[in-house]
Amino acid sequence: MVVTTSMLIEQYGNYRNPKSKIRRLVDNGELFPLTRGIYETNKDAKGHYLAGVIYGPSYLSFDYALSVYDLIPEAVYEYTSATFEKKKRKLYENLFGRFSYRDVPADVFPFGILIREENGYAYRIATAEKALCDKLYIMPPVTNQRDIEEMLFEDLRIDEYEFAKLDRNFILKTGEKYHCNNLKYLMKYMRRRTF
DSSP: OEEEHHHHHHHTTTSSOHHHHHHHHHHTTSSEEEETTEEESOTTOOHHHHHHHHSSSOEEOHHHHHHHTTSSSSOOOEEEEEESSOOSOEEEEETTEEEEEEEOOTTTTTSSEEEEEETTEEEEEEOHHHHHHHHHHHSOOOSSHHHHHHIIIIISOOOHHHHHTSOHHHHHHHGGGGOSHHHHHHHHHHHHOOO
8 A cells, every 4th residue: 555654644643753663664674665755565566556656647658558558579677657747757766666757748648548446556557549659759750651660560569460459540539639740650651551
């Protein structure tokens, strides 16, 4: 369970020095720091449960989500998340893993996000379509449709079978809100290609 310093101070309010009690709990392996002022009580909690708590508002996306949906063949060992209007990339490392955060345009941030619940934790993750759009947004720009096809299937090694199952309408509707070449060419590619 995720707890904050203020929750713990209230819980241990009858101690002479609640902050010392918190330090002892950390030292004894009963509390596990996520980031300043936020702790996890279960050392076996999975990192994807915690990504949105460490820095937010955010949702899991980019390579992590693409791997979850089997769109890319690589296993991803970093919890990659999307934020908005933060202006800079963030990286956190703790007992639960490595967590990175990058901006996407504020206009697209709220779309294509699922809320999942597992083992008493709730977390947010992009749909497969949204994760692909987010990933293309942060990649170097292409200048034509041939380049976008190469980026998809050679650079990212997107699985063509899984790609064919994507919701084309979501990408065509949301893609233009990114205002970037990669999404512009992805939309052209999807309009042209028959699945």
